[in-house]
Amino acid sequence: MAAKTTIPITLLTGFLGSGKTTLLNQLVNQPDMARTLVVINEFGEIGLDHQLFSATDETEVVTLDSGCLCCTIRGDLARTLRDAPWRYSREGKRQFDRLVIETTGLADPAPILHTLMTDPRIVRQYRLDGIVTTVDAIHGQATLDHHPEAVKQAAVADLLLITKPDLVETATLDSLRSRLKAINPGARQQAVIQGGIGAQSLIGLGLMESDGTRPNLERWLQAYSKPLPMGGLAFSAGPADRGSLLAPGLADATDPNRHDDRIRAHCFTLDEPIVLARFEAWLELMLALMGENMLRIKGILNIEGREKPTVIHGVQHIFHPPLELDAWPDEDRRSRLVFITRDIPRESLESLMVAVS
Numbered sequence: 001m002a003a004k005t006t007i008p009i010t011l012l013t014g015f016l017g018s019g020k021t022t023l024l025n026q027l028v029n030q031p032d033m034a035r036t037l038v039v040i041n042e043f044g045e046i047g048l049d050h051q052l053f054s055a056t057d058e059t060e061v062v063t064l065d066s067g068c069l070c071c072t073i074r075g076d077l078a079r080t081l082r083d084a085p086w087r088y089s090r091e092g093k094r095q096f097d098r099l100v101i102e103t104t105g106l107a108d109p110a111p112i113l114h115t116l117m118t119d120p121r122i123v124r125q126y127r128l129d130g131i132v133t134t135v136d137a138i139h140g141q142a143t144l145d146h147h148p149e150a151v152k153q154a155a156v157a158d159l160l161l162i163t164k165p166d167l168v169e170t171a172t173l174d175s176l177r178s179r180l181k182a183i184n185p186g187a188r189q190q191a192v193i194q195g196g197i198g199a200q201s202l203i204g205l206g207l208m209e210s211d212g213t214r215p216n217l218e219r220w221l222q223a224y225s226k227p228l229p230m231g232g233l234a235f236s237a238g239p240a241d242r243g244s245l246l247a248p249g250l251a252d253a254t255d256p257n258r259h260d261d262r263i264r265a266h267c268f269t270l271d272e273p274i275v276l277a278r279f280e281a282w283l284e285l286m287l288a289l290m291g292e293n294m295l296r297i298k299g300i301l302n303i304e305g306r307e308k309p310t311v312i313h314g315v316q317h318i319f320h321p322p323l324e325l326d327a328w329p330d331e332d333r334r335s336r337l338v339f340i341t342r343d344i345p346r347e348s349l350e351s352l353m354v355a356v357s
Helices: 020-027 077-087 110-118 120-125 140-146 148-155 170-183 217-221 276-293 346-354
Strands: 007-014 036-041 051-055 059-063 069-073 098-103 126-136 159-163 188-192 227-230 233-236 263-270 294-301 310-315 335-342
Touching: 007 020, 007 110, 020 098, 020 159, 036 077, 077 098, 077 110, 077 120, 110 120, 110 126, 110 310, 120 126, 126 140, 126 148, 140 148, 140 170, 148 170, 148 294, 148 335, 159 170, 170 188, 217 294, 217 335, 263 346, 276 294, 276 335, 276 346
Parallel strands: 007 098, 007 126, 036 069, 036 098, 126 159, 159 188
Antiparallel strands: 051 059, 059 069, 227 233, 233 263, 263 335, 294 310, 294 335
16 A cells, blocks of 8 residues: 555645634644645735745745745646655755645635546645645634535535634534534534644544554544445435434525535445446446535445455545555445535435445
């Protein structure tokens, strides 16, 4: 398994004013962030506390107090990532072991994820370690009401950081937590004041442990509940699948300003090994019919005739090359799939799932 030789990437996203720069200013001063390259994927001032290191037409590169590097991208992100190992090197040795990409506040994270999954040179050099989304406790409800980009940022996250929690009433914070839980029941939530969080909390959110050597499937798939048997298939019903997506006390789903009532999370468990050809045909059909509304897909597959498990990870219609693990982590050999979708009824997924069983 090549994961341990690739460079882990943390994608940091969140709406305008949600505290990404404050968070980064705290993180880059921590020893655990040493030998990290921070990429700011937007124009304008970097906004971090730093000392000028060097500059080119494409990037402004600075050295931070912890010794890690930061660059603001003024050109193509894919080219910057491909060139980074040699551009940020000294005497032939790469100067960073980890990478953090901060997106602009209005960004849909999907295009960046597509770049990480489809560019062959990037796939060989890097692996996605996790998606971290900041949500402003003061304006979070209104932002989710009026900006579908913010809902999508929350929906695809592995970790949701709720900023400025000390500036709101407990009831307001609890309401926001419930709403985020309905949007993305698989994401861990953590309140953060003035960016005060240990860097280790943002590391190792993906499939692999932080050292890149062992998979942590339970954490990565974030199983929502015990599976409900249904013939040869077992469909598990996550919290977001039981009736309305809205948590008690939140606005009614008929509110035209609400976007998150369109987001659903679904978890499926398949008891029998999967015939590869049938699975590939099913996946092709599903993505053709629903690709843009498949916000994120994660899965571990027991493919018929193979002793080792295969891991898949997709964002909308784009999939990272399947990864075959060295071994199953435990005795459970069932295939498990997690979908985060928009405007796709669970029944539609179930009818397609039967075709692969």
